[in-house]
Amino acid sequence: MKKFLTAMSIVLGLGLASAQQVAPAAKTANKTTTTKQVKPAKAVQTPAAKPAVKLKKDGTPDKRYKENQKLKKDGTPDKRFKVNK
Template sequence: MKQFLTAILILLLGASVSMAQTPATAKPKAKTEKAAASTGTPLKKDGTPDKRYKANKTTATEGPKKKDGTADMRYKANKDAAKKKS
């Protein structure tokens, strides 16, 4: 009986080891990465836009922001930007 349980344990251990995760495959580039590459802006090694450069930074609002990073709509500059956007 001990030999039978030991054999079952070895089989289960071998099965769990064989189901280990495999490395992720390469993902296709997103549209934003292709757009950045076609405009000639600086890119990182992985092909994404390098946010250290002004050309790659995008700001949706001009005025002050809240702590969470969203526009503070109490200010006129943010209200005007929201009107232009819509």
């Protein structure tokens, strides 16, 4: 029985290992293709939730200030409050 289980686990292992291989892509060296040059996207600056957010040393908003009372730890507005919806 041990030999049978060992043989079946080897067959199963080899079957799964071969299933993970990727077929090589077909080479198109003979075809000439035109490629479009992609312009880099402009850097868009997103305005902060509050411009005067006071942070602690670890970078989280300091909840002692009124403007930080309804912010999450990452500084984004907390949607649970009506003001931020």
